[in-house]
Amino acid sequence: MTEPVRVGLLGIGTVGSGTYRVLERNRAEIARRAGRRIEIAWVCARDRERARGIVGPGVPVVDDAVGAVADPATEIVVEAIGGTGIAKDAVIAAIEHGKHVVTANKALLALHGNEIFAAASARGVMIAFEAAVAGCIPTIKVLREGLVANRIEWIAGIVNGTSNFILSEMRAKGLPFAEVLAEAQRLGYAEADPTFDVEGIDAAHKMSLLAAIGFGIPVQFTRAHVEGITGITDKDVSYAEKLGYRIKLLGIARRTPEGIELRVHPTLIPATRLIANVEGPTNAILIKGDAAGVTLYQGAGAGSEPTASAVIADIVDVTRLMRAEPQERVPHLAFQADALSDIPILPMADVETSYYLRVRVKDQVGVLADLARALADAGISIDSMLQQGAGDDENETDIVILTHQTRERNFDAAIARVVELPSVSGDYTRIRREDLL
Amino acid sequence: MTEPVRVGLLGIGTVGSGTYRVLERNRAEIARRAGRRIEIAWVCARDRERARGIVGPGVPVVDDAVGAVADPATEIVVEAIGGTGIAKDAVIAAIEHGKHVVTANKALLALHGNEIFAAASARGVMIAFEAAVAGCIPTIKVLREGLVANRIEWIAGIVNGTSNFILSEMRAKGLPFAEVLAEAQRLGYAEADPTFDVEGIDAAHKMSLLAAIGFGIPVQFTRAHVEGITGITDKDVSYAEKLGYRIKLLGIARRTPEGIELRVHPTLIPATRLIANVEGPTNAILIKGDAAGVTLYQGAGAGSEPTASAVIADIVDVTRLMRAEPQERVPHLAFQADALSDIPILPMADVETSYYLRVRVKDQVGVLADLARALADAGISIDSMLQQGAGDDENETDIVILTHQTRERNFDAAIARVVELPSVSGDYTRIRREDLL
Numbered sequence: 001m002t003e004p005v006r007v008g009l010l011g012i013g014t015v016g017s018g019t020y021r022v023l024e025r026n027r028a029e030i031a032r033r034a035g036r037r038i039e040i041a042w043v044c045a046r047d048r049e050r051a052r053g054i055v056g057p058g059v060p061v062v063d064d065a066v067g068a069v070a071d072p073a074t075e076i077v078v079e080a081i082g083g084t085g086i087a088k089d090a091v092i093a094a095i096e097h098g099k100h101v102v103t104a105n106k107a108l109l110a111l112h113g114n115e116i117f118a119a120a121s122a123r124g125v126m127i128a129f130e131a132a133v134a135g136c137i138p139t140i141k142v143l144r145e146g147l148v149a150n151r152i153e154w155i156a157g158i159v160n161g162t163s164n165f166i167l168s169e170m171r172a173k174g175l176p177f178a179e180v181l182a183e184a185q186r187l188g189y190a191e192a193d194p195t196f197d198v199e200g201i202d203a204a205h206k207m208s209l210l211a212a213i214g215f216g217i218p219v220q221f222t223r224a225h226v227e228g229i230t231g232i233t234d235k236d237v238s239y240a241e242k243l244g245y246r247i248k249l250l251g252i253a254r255r256t257p258e259g260i261e262l263r264v265h266p267t268l269i270p271a272t273r274l275i276a277n278v279e280g281p282t283n284a285i286l287i288k289g290d291a292a293g294v295t296l297y298q299g300a301g302a303g304s305e306p307t308a309s310a311v312i313a314d315i316v317d318v319t320r321l322m323r324a325e326p327q328e329r330v331p332h333l334a335f336q337a338d339a340l341s342d343i344p345i346l347p348m349a350d351v352e353t354s355y356y357l358r359v360r361v362k363d364q365v366g367v368l369a370d371l372a373r374a375l376a377d378a379g380i381s382i383d384s385m386l387q388q389g390a391g392d393d394e395n396e397t398d399i400v401i402l403t404h405q406t407r408e409r410n411f412d413a414a415i416a417r418v419v420e421l422p423s424v425s426g427d428y429t430r431i432r433r434e435d436l437l
Numbered sequence: 438m439t440e441p442v443r444v445g446l447l448g449i450g451t452v453g454s455g456t457y458r459v460l461e462r463n464r465a466e467i468a469r470r471a472g473r474r475i476e477i478a479w480v481c482a483r484d485r486e487r488a489r490g491i492v493g494p495g496v497p498v499v500d501d502a503v504g505a506v507a508d509p510a511t512e513i514v515v516e517a518i519g520g521t522g523i524a525k526d527a528v529i530a531a532i533e534h535g536k537h538v539v540t541a542n543k544a545l546l547a548l549h550g551n552e553i554f555a556a557a558s559a560r561g562v563m564i565a566f567e568a569a570v571a572g573c574i575p576t577i578k579v580l581r582e583g584l585v586a587n588r589i590e591w592i593a594g595i596v597n598g599t600s601n602f603i604l605s606e607m608r609a610k611g612l613p614f615a616e617v618l619a620e621a622q623r624l625g626y627a628e629a630d631p632t633f634d635v636e637g638i639d640a641a642h643k644m645s646l647l648a649a650i651g652f653g654i655p656v657q658f659t660r661a662h663v664e665g666i667t668g669i670t671d672k673d674v675s676y677a678e679k680l681g682y683r684i685k686l687l688g689i690a691r692r693t694p695e696g697i698e699l700r701v702h703p704t705l706i707p708a709t710r711l712i713a714n715v716e717g718p719t720n721a722i723l724i725k726g727d728a729a730g731v732t733l734y735q736g737a738g739a740g741s742e743p744t745a746s747a748v749i750a751d752i753v754d755v756t757r758l759m760r761a762e763p764q765e766r767v768p769h770l771a772f773q774a775d776a777l778s779d780i781p782i783l784p785m786a787d788v789e790t791s792y793y794l795r796v797r798v799k800d801q802v803g804v805l806a807d808l809a810r811a812l813a814d815a816g817i818s819i820d821s822m823l824q825q826g827a828g829d830d831e832n833e834t835d836i837v838i839l840t841h842q843t844r845e846r847n848f849d850a851a852i853a854r855v856v857e858l859p860s861v862s863g864d865y866t867r868i869r870r871e872d873l874l
Contacts, residue, residue, distance in 0.1 A: 002764075022586055022728045029588050032653055032776035033581075035764055130583070136729035138583025144470075146567070146575025149459055149749030151466050216469055274711055274735065291459045292573035292736060292746040298711065299732030309729040312586030320765050327439075327472055328761050339469040 004037035005319045008074040008099075010065050010090055012045045015104045015131065016080035017054050018304030019311045024056075034316045044068040065090040070097050076318055078311060079103040084111055095119045095127075100322060102314040104131035104307055107196075110205035113212070113219035117332040126321065127332055128314035133206045134159055134283040136306035137299040138313065143213050143287060144334040150289025152214040154254035154261075156436055159206040161281035161301040162197035163229050163249040165189045167266075168279040171241065176234045189281045199228035200249060200264040207251035211262050214287070215255055215343065216335030220262065223345035227265035236358060236429055239400045240268050243386060245356075246276040247431060259346035268356050268402075268433040274298075275436065286436055294436070349409040353432045354383065356402055359418060360427040363397045367423040371399060374421065378414035380406045396425060402433060441474035442756045445511040445536075447502050447527055449482045452541050452568065453517035454491050455741030456748045461493075471753045481505040506531040513755055515748060516540040521548055532556045532564075537759060539751040541568035541744055544633075547642035547658040550649070554769040563758065564769055565751035570643045571596055571720040573743035574736040575750065580650050580724060581771040587726025589651040591691035591698075593873055596643040598718035598738040599634035600666050600686040602626045604703075605716040608678065613671045626718045636665035637686060637701040644688035648699050651724070652692055652780065653772035657699065660782035664702035673795060673866055676837045677705050680823060682793075683713040684868060696783035705793050705839075705870040711735075712873065723873055731873070786846040790869045791820065793839055796855060797864040800834045804860040808836060811858065815851035817843045833862060839870060 009016055023030070023038055031037045042060040045051035051061045062068045065086050069077050070093070077094040079101060081087040087108050094101050101120070103109070109116065109129055120127045130140045134157065143152070158164050162184060169180040181198065184190035196202045208221040229249050240247050250267035253260065269276040274296055278284040283301025288294045300306035321329050331337060361367045368387075375382060386400040403411070411430070419426055446453055460467070460475055468474045479497040482488035488498045499505045502523050506514050507530070514531040516538060518524040524545050531538050538557070540546070546553065546566055557564045567577045571594065580589070595601050599621060606617040618635065621627035633639045645658040666686050677684050687704035690697065706713040711733055715721040720738025725731045737743035758766050768774060798804045805824075812819060823837040840848070848867070856863055 018728070026586060026588050026727070029653075030586060032772045033585050033768070035768070035773045035776075136584075136726075137732055138579050141578060141583050142575050145754065146578050146750050147573075147746065148470050148753045149463060149467060149746045151463050216466075274714060277711060277714065289573075289746060290463070291455075291742040291749075293740075293743055295574055295734070295736030297732070297734055300730050303730075305728040306730055309584065309586045309726060312728075313583050316585045317582065320767070321761075324758075324761050324765050328757050328765065330757070331470070331472070335469045336472045339472075 002036055004039040005076060006039055006041040006074050007076045007078060007315060008041050008068055008071060009043045009078045009080065010068065011080035011082070012043050012051045012054055013080065014304045015307045015311065018308035019078060019080065020055060022305055022308040022312060030312065030316065034319055036319055038315055038319065041074050042068060042071065066093045069094040069099055074099060075322060076100045076102060076315055078315065079105055084108050088112060091116060092119065095123050095125055098123060098125060100126045100318045102128045102311055102318060104311055106132040106202065106205040106209065110208045110219060110221040113209065120332065121337055124326060126318050126329060128318050130314050131307050131310035133209055134285055135299065135301040135303065136309040137283060137285065137297045138310065139210070139285050139297055140213065142297060143210065144330050147287060147289050147292055150291045152255065153288040153290060154252065155210050155214050155285065155287050156250055156252050156434065157207070157210070157283065157285035158248055158275065158278055159251050159283050159285065159301065160197050160203040160249055161283055162190045162194065164278065165281040166198065167229060167232070167247055167249065170234055170237050171246065174234055174238065177230060177232060198230055200226045203249060203251045203264045207253055207262060207264055211253035211260060213334040214253060215260055216333065216339065216341050217260060217343060218340060220345050223262060225263040225265065225348040229266050231429065232266050233429070236431065239358060239386060239388065240356065243384065243400070243402060244271050245269060245433070246271050248276065250434065252434065256346060258350060259344040261351050262345050263348065263351065266431050268431055269436060273436055349412065351408045352405050353408070353434060354403050354405045355411055356400065356431040356433055358398055358400045358429045360396055360425040361399055362423045362425065363395055364423055368399065370421050370423060371401070371418060374417040375403065375414050378410045380404070380410060380414055439473055441476040442513060443476055443478040443511050444513045444515060444752060445478050445505055445508060446480045446515045446517065447505065448517035448519065449480050449488045449491050450517065451741045452744045452748065455745035456515060456517065457492060459742055459745040459749060467749065467753065471756055473756055475752055475756065478511050479505060479508065502527040503530045506536055507534050511536060512759060513537045513539060513752055515752065516542055521545050525549060528553060529556065532560050532562055535560060535562060537563045537755045539565045539748055539755060541748055543569040543639065543642040543646065547645045547656060550646065550656040557769065558774055561763060563755050563766060565755050567751050568744045568747035570646055571722055572736065572738040572740065573746040574720060574722065574734045575747070576647070576722050576734055577650065579734060580647065581767050584724060584726050584729055587728045589692065590725040590727060591689065592647050592651050592722065592724050593871065594644070594647070594688045594720065594722035595685050595712065595715055596688050596720055596722065596738065597634050597640040597686055598720055599627045599631065601715065602718040603635065604666060604669070604684055604686065607671055607674050608683065611671055611675065614667060614669060635667055637663045640686060640688045640701045644690055644699060644701055648690035648697060650771040651690055652697055653770065653776065653778050654697060654780060655777060657782050660699060662700040662702065662785040666703050668866065669703050670866065673868065676795060676823060676825065677793065680821065680837070680839060681708050682706060683708050685713065687871065689871065693783060695787060696781040698788050699782050700785065700788065703868050705868055706873060710873055786849065788845045789842050790845070790871060791840050791842045792848055793837065793868040793870055795835055795837045795866045797833055797862040798836055799860045799862070800832055801860055805836065807858050807860060808838065808855060811854040812840065812851050815847045817841070817847060817851055
């Protein structure tokens with residue numbers, strides 16, 4: 001067996017420590033596959049004391065990330081710091097020093113991926129980022145390599161475990177959002193500041209990477225439409241269920257003749273679909289290719305060892321190909337850098353989908369006719385309807401309407417008229433609906 | 438862009454024609470990714486007339502497979518003939534001529550894989566076989582590369598679409614096996630001679646490949662335990678459902694301290710598991726790794742274009758790595774050839790699992806006590822029980838027992854006693870049960 005490959009580990013938190021632990025535990029099994037041992041050359045951590053408690057005595061612990069990546073003997077740098085501050089400086093420095101980089105940092109790549117990939121290609125090094133999307137599920141590999149024959153039509157995924165845990169619990173226990181969020185925080189499924197997760201930002205980071213890889217376009221996080229789950233009530237969860245649907249925070253990237261849809265929002269999915277039944281803090285991705293049809297990938301989307309599984313897969317891939325010619329490697333964004341497309345991201349107003357609309361109305365004659373008229377005038381036809389006399393005020397009632405497909409701008413126009421109707425109390429919820437066929 | 442890679446296509450049936458069609462249709466998209474065009478250099482078919490009707494006028498059509506693979510300009514041979522006759526001769530000949538081989542032929546690799554992989558490695562060529570297992574789902578890639586960090590604990594899969602279609606229909610419509618099989622044959626989901634599919638042989642071919650890759654052992658199809666679904670009655674399907682289970686033809690490969698379990702048989706799976714809800718002619722694979730936990734992969738397991746999707750993914754992989762050094766390629770069986778393990782396949786009698794047991798008994802006092810005694814004497818404890826007075830004969834009844842885990846040899850011993858009980862009519866069914874956690 002040849003010399004071990006020398007890997008530097010930036011950060012020894014959840015991802016870093018998992019990577020260290022799995023590499024130690026499965027050292028022999030991994031070497032039997034890779035044909036080469038993987039050696040942690042050093043660990044870089046702000047809190048060196050804490051790091052010393054995790055790594056073995058033979059492993060140097062340093063605290064200067066940008067300095068550490070300059071080590072001439074290091075061949076691969078694993079960035080497990082997170083965020084876009086030091087992590088970015090360290091990754092850029094690593095590239096400048098000719099190191100290959102493995103990262104789990106979706107925020108970094110969603111915001112600075114184009115710059116980082118360009119710098120890496122210019123320097124002839126690889127940036128591997130399987131762990132940045134959907135934890136242990138080899139989504140990047142599947143999309144870049146496994147489905148390479150396909151014209152990708154769409155990608156739809158539950159890519160934020162925290163939100164999926166919250167929505168699953170809301171349905172299972174009939175509890176409101178705030179209560180379940182507090183439970184998720186107690187259980188460690190949600191952070192103290194849950195904004196990135198529950199507002200859809202984390203999901204949009206990941207979807208902007210998947211869209212780039214799926215369609216051969218630059219990473220365009222800032223053009224994504226992003227809505228979270230904070231406005232979803234237990235009432236909506238229950239109405240959706242009565243209509244045969246589940247509400248999931250779904251990331252969608254879809255190719256249309258006019259442009260690429262790139263959107264994250266709560267979505268009604270028919271309860272009969274497998275992905276509608278993915279519960280708890282897990283992830284699942286559907287990919288529709290013209291040849292393969294729809295395939296589903298499901299597993300742990302976060303966590304120390306699941307993420308480590310993806311990080312180490314990247315380390316082994318990079319190890320195999322570090323001496324290879326550039327054309328022997330898979331391009332960062334699946335497509336050759338000179339073959340990226342400038343097909344635009346579609347503004348949300350131009351997106352076609354169908355809707356769940358719940359409006360609170362006065363329980364009086366003619367309300368439904370007014371509502372139906374407002375929708376019909378905007379060219380929107382109704383698929384099905386549910387009227388529910390629930391609530392504190394017996395003079396009010398909820399009307400839930402599932403529409404057929406329409407453009408978002410039409411639906412917005414209809415809503416503007418609906419809220420002006422004298423019989424409508426003004427309180428409404430709209431949730432997009434997807435068939436995923 | 439460099440010269441196109443020249444691919445020879447052996448066979449232009451379902452898989453071959455799909456490969457040809459998808460390569461034509463997605464020519465530009467694939468080249469944008471691969472960085473190189475893929476050109477079908479020739480097609481080999483027994484019926485040249487028919488082949489001419491499928492391929493373009495510029496593509497030579499020949500009919501001598503072994504002769505065709507000698508073409509000096511051909512770099513990759515796609516074997517889409519099937520079976521172990523001409524296909525084997527052609528693959529061996531292709532290797533001898535230094536061609537890389539892409540094949541969808543699970544029977545060939547299950548029976549002759551060790552010989553073929555050894556010959557390929559000696560000659561420095563790649564054998565790629567993503568399409569041999571689970572159609573378009575990139576299972577081989579996921580297991581060999583995506584989960585490379587993991588010690589694989591088990592693999593469990595619905596890897597035969599025909600059987601899954603039949604079992605799904607039996608449950609949905611309450612119909613007996615024979616009737617649904619006839620329907621499947623009408624719909625083209627089952628062949629005129631369905632033996633390979635419904636007797637579990639095809640599934641066992643695939644599982645023996647997955648076991649090899651998952652555990653780093655040689656391909657050992659002949660040691661697999663193989664049972665099909667022909668003995669499953671609509672009654673069992675219905676009882677299983679009442680107990681909260683679905684019956685699936687499951688392939689299982691599991692690592693135990695004493696050896697590797699390698700078995701294909703009908704299996705009760707809790708109805709709450711996602712994989713229990715995979716319906717129709719699709720495939721789904723669960724993989725449990727020590728770091729990743731359980732991940733699920735689902736999609737079309739057969740069909741012209743889904744299989745082509747996998748074939749072309751292999752062509753692109755091989756194209757990328759054809760000039761690479763051997764150590765830059767992923768080993769055929771995931772593990773380095775000199776690092777394969779000789780851990781044995783466990784005889785079925787030594788396998789531990791739990792059971793569904795249905796026995797037909799005389800409806801008389803003491804029957805249940807006798808049954809429970811026979812099981813207890815073999816050290817088998819009962820998990821739950823269902824007694825059903827159904828059937829034509831009102832003096833007989835079905836008793837269904839779910840046992841806790843035991844060794845198969847214990848269960849066999851118990852069954853031998855059960856059938857001798859005076860109150861038992863002798864008609865019984867046993868189906869293994871797995872939790873897949």
